[in-house]
Structure formats: structure tokens, C-alpha cells
Amino acid sequence: MKVRTRFAPSPTGNVHIGNIRVAIYNWLFARHSGGEFVLRVEDTDIERSTPEAIQALLDAMDWLGFDIDGEHLYQTSRQQAHLEAAELLLEKGLAYKEDKGGTGQGECVIFKMPGTDVSFVDGIKGEMTKKAENMQDFVIVRSNGTPVFHLANVLDDIEQGITHVIRGDDHVENTFRHIALYEALGAEVPNFSHLPMIVNRQGKPYSKRDGDAFVGDFRENGFAADALFNYLALLGWSPGDDREVMTREEMIEAFTLERCQSSPAQFDMKKLTWMNGEYLQKLSVDEFEALAFAELKKAGISADEAYTKSVVNLIRDRVKNVTELVPMVGYFFADDYAYDEKGVRKKLQKDGVAETLEKIKAIFQSLAVFDEASTDKAMHDFVEESGLGFGAVMPPVRLSVSGMQSGPDLFPLLAVLGRDRVLERMDRTIEKYLK
Numbered sequence: 001m002k003v004r005t006r007f008a009p010s011p012t013g014n015v016h017i018g019n020i021r022v023a024i025y026n027w028l029f030a031r032h033s034g035g036e037f038v039l040r041v042e043d044t045d046i047e048r049s050t051p052e053a054i055q056a057l058l059d060a061m062d063w064l065g066f067d068i069d070g071e072h073l074y075q076t077s078r079q080q081a082h083l084e085a086a087e088l089l090l091e092k093g094l095a096y097k098e099d100k101g102g103t104g105q106g107e108c109v110i111f112k113m114p115g116t117d118v119s120f121v122d123g124i125k126g127e128m129t130k131k132a133e134n135m136q137d138f139v140i141v142r143s144n145g146t147p148v149f150h151l152a153n154v155l156d157d158i159e160q161g162i163t164h165v166i167r168g169d170d171h172v173e174n175t176f177r178h179i180a181l182y183e184a185l186g187a188e189v190p191n192f193s194h195l196p197m198i199v200n201r202q203g204k205p206y207s208k209r210d211g212d213a214f215v216g217d218f219r220e221n222g223f224a225a226d227a228l229f230n231y232l233a234l235l236g237w238s239p240g241d242d243r244e245v246m247t248r249e250e251m252i253e254a255f256t257l258e259r260c261q262s263s264p265a266q267f268d269m270k271k272l273t274w275m276n277g278e279y280l281q282k283l284s285v286d287e288f289e290a291l292a293f294a295e296l297k298k299a300g301i302s303a304d305e306a307y308t309k310s311v312v313n314l315i316r317d318r319v320k321n322v323t324e325l326v327p328m329v330g331y332f333f334a335d336d337y338a339y340d341e342k343g344v345r346k347k348l349q350k351d352g353v354a355e356t357l358e359k360i361k362a363i364f365q366s367l368a369v370f371d372e373a374s375t376d377k378a379m380h381d382f383v384e385e386s387g388l389g390f391g392a393v394m395p396p397v398r399l400s401v402s403g404m405q406s407g408p409d410l411f412p413l414l415a416v417l418g419r420d421r422v423l424e425r426m427d428r429t430i431e432k433y434l435k
């Protein structure tokens with residue numbers, strides 16, 4: 001049997017990470033089994049499923065790099081088939097008509113539950129059973145003539161030849177009814193697996209109120225698609241060892257439903273940010289530069305290309321998200337950088353600092369070459385000869401040239417800024433704070 005899974009979202013304009021995680025697991029399962037992964041757009045809610053909402057869904061899938069097999073199926077295009085199937089159920093006596101609530105607004109079609117218990121083995125939750133007495137007949141066509149979700153969903157899964165339905169566990173209750181429908185329709189019941197939801201710290205469903213919740217938010221906020229994909233894949237599944245940063249091929253190879261956890265998965269922004277940093281570190285120098293240059297351009301920063309390259313490569317391993325880049329490198333491109341006031345009071349405005357800075361300036365001026373190795377040696381020699389601690393020397397220099405108390409290692413930082421900039425900045429700082 002060739003495995004065929006699907007992602008069947010109802011487009012609303014925003015794609016929640018819980019939904020996209022469902023898509024990821026369906027995709028991984030299909031690819032792991034050498035099967036197919038298809039898309040069905042459950043667009044029957046005409047008010048919400050606007051062309052823009054559908055486009056937002058397709059864009060999110062595209063951005064995350066899903067390859068989808070075959071043509072997408074739009075549920076609204078199947079309305080006739082849904083209504084014909086309801087007719088057939090009526091003819092066979094498996095459904096009946098009723099004027100629900102006696103409103104006189106017409107009759108709806110109601111599916112007759114078989115009156116037996118329904119059981120299935122969930123791929124994640126295991127054995128599931130619901131007693132006959134706890135299940136009622138349910139509407140499959142409304143009195144206005146439109147098919148209800150249960151009917152459309154089951155018929156479209158049959159139409160698309162779906163062998164494995166992997167969806168959120170908010171659908172468990174529906175599954176019992178759906179199985180009864182499959183049987184009434186004489187169709188083979190697929191395998192069902194229900195994923196626990198993504199929750200916040202309090203264990204409540206993770207929503208927009210907890211922070212970024214939609215794929216578009218993460219995209220706008222500088223996350224890499226591959227990092228988000230990898231993070232969500234691990235949110236409730238593990239490869240069975242301690243690997244975390246994984247290529248898609250590695251995830252496909254390791255994916256099984258048995259290793260999906262049956263308890264809710266807690267969203268952890270810190271972990272995602274860490275993961276994103278790992279992906280940034282994996283980029284080639286050229287890729288990272290391209291990304292960084294685009295960020296700088298957006299912020300209106302432009303400077304000599306070689307200088308800009310050395311700046312972005314200097315801070316590269318400190319960046320966990322491209323959006324951090326501009327605030328991190330601002331002082332490289334502007335002379336009117338802000339000073340960390342606390343640092344100024346504690347490290348700069350102290351007795352002897354002006355003198356120390358003057359001496360270091362003189363040493364810097366005298367160096368034959370001004371680079372990482374020469375500034376490193378010169379400052380170490382100075383610390384030793386002067387008997388001043390590193391703490392009295394390095395922080396004032398860093399503050400003078402960057403305004404900050406922390407940042408990249410000092411000597412590569414000095415080398416990237418270059419002698420002229422360093423001396424100018426030291427002068428300006430002395431003028432501003434130490435005179």
C-alpha cells in the first residue's frame with residue numbers, strides 16, 4: 001500500500017504553528033515511507049477562506065519549502081459530489097431527513113450512527129474506543145443545502161486516497177463519527193493519529209496572546225524557514241537520540257509516529273532562537289554576507305564593501321537572529337554612537353583613565369602594523385609594564401571605541417575598526433567624558 005497523507009487546513013489568512021506542525025508530521029511520515037503528501041484546502045467557510053487567505057497559506061507552505069504532490073484539491077469544488085453521497089446514504093437508509101428544531105426552514109440530512117461502539121488504534125495515542133450510547137446521530141447536510149465538515153472531510157479523504165490521517169487531537173471526537181461514515185460509505189478506514197497540541201507555559205493552548213504564533217510572524221521577525229521547520233518537527237517528536245539540528249533528509253530518515261509524544265508540547269521561544277542561531281552559523285560566508293547586507297540595506301546603512309564584510313563576519317557568531325544584527329553593529333557605521341551610561345560612570349570616569357587612554361593612543365600610533373596580533377601584544381605588554389590590571393585597561397578602550405561594555409573580542413574589534421577610527425574615537429571620548 002502506497003502511503004498518502006495530506007494537510008487539510010481551513011485557510012483563515014494566518015497559519016498557526018500548530019497547524020504547520022501537523023503539515024510537517026504528515027510530510028515527514030509520507031517521505032519516510034516513500035509515499036505522497038497532498039494538500040486539500042478546506043475552503044468551505046466562504047467568509048474566511050478569501051483568495052488572500054488561501055494565498056497566505058500557499059505562501060507559508062512555500063516559504064517553509066514543502067514539496068506537495070499533485071494538484072491541490074479545493075473542497076468547494078467537490079460540493080456536488082458531497083451532496084450526491086448524502087443522497088446515496090439516504091437511499092440506503094443510513095441517513096434521514098429532519099426539520100431540525102421544527103423551524104420550517106427546510107430539512108437537513110442526518111447521519112444515523114450504527115448503534116455499535118467505535119474503536120480504532122491511534123498511531124500516537126493507542127487504543128481508542130467510544131461507546132455507542134455516547135454517540136448521537138449528526139447532521140451531514142444543513143437545511144440550506146450545504147454539506148457539513150464531517151461529510152466533506154471524509155469524502156475528500158476517500159477521493160484523495162488518503163491512507164494515514166495525522167491531525168490535531170481536537171479532532172479525536174470527530175474521528176469516531178468519521179469512522180462510522182467511512183463504514184457506511186463502504187470505504188476503507190484510514191489509519192488515524194492525533195497529535196497533542198502546542199501549549200504555553202501554563203499548559204494552555206499556545207495562542208497569539210503568548211507571542212508569535214503564526215508562520216508569518218516568525219518570517220517577519222527574521223527567523224530562517226529551515227530553523228522554524230526543524231524546531232517544530234522536534235516539538236513533540238524526537239529522533240530517538242540527542243540530535244537536534246537536523247537536515248530534512250535526516251528527519252525523514254528518523255521519523256516515526258511511535259516517537260511522537262502523546263502529551264502536549266510546550267512552545268519555547270528561547271529554544272527556537274537558539275536553533276535559529278545554529279542555522280545562521282551553518283550558512284556559508286557568502287550566504288551570511290548576503291543576508292546581513294540585505295538587513296543593513298533595509299536599515300539604510302551603507303559603507304565600504306570590504307569594511308562591511310569584515311564587520312558582519314566579526315559579529316557573526318554572536319547573532320541568533322538577523323534582526324539583532326543592525327543594533328549590534330550600529331557603532332561600526334556611525335561616529336555618534338550612544339555610550340552605555342553605566343559603563344561610562346563605572347569604567348571610564350575614574351582617576352587615571354584619561355592618562356591610560358593617552359598612553360595607549362601613543363602606543364597604537366607607534367605600531368608598525370595595526371592588526372589583531374599587534375594590538376593584542378601591545379596591550380598585554382602595557383598591562384604588564386604599567387602594573388595596571390586588565391580591568392583598568394581593556395574596558396575603557398572598548399567603551400571609547402564602541403560605547404558598549406560588551407561585544408566581539410577586543411583585538412579583532414580594534415583591527416576591524418582600523419587605526420584611524422580607533423584613535424579618533426579615543427580622542428572624542430576623552431574630550432567628551434574626561435576633560
Ligand code: GLU
Binds near residue numbers: 167
Ligand atoms: N480543516 C480541518 C482543520 O483544519 C481539517 C482537519 C483534518 O485534518 O482532518 O482542522
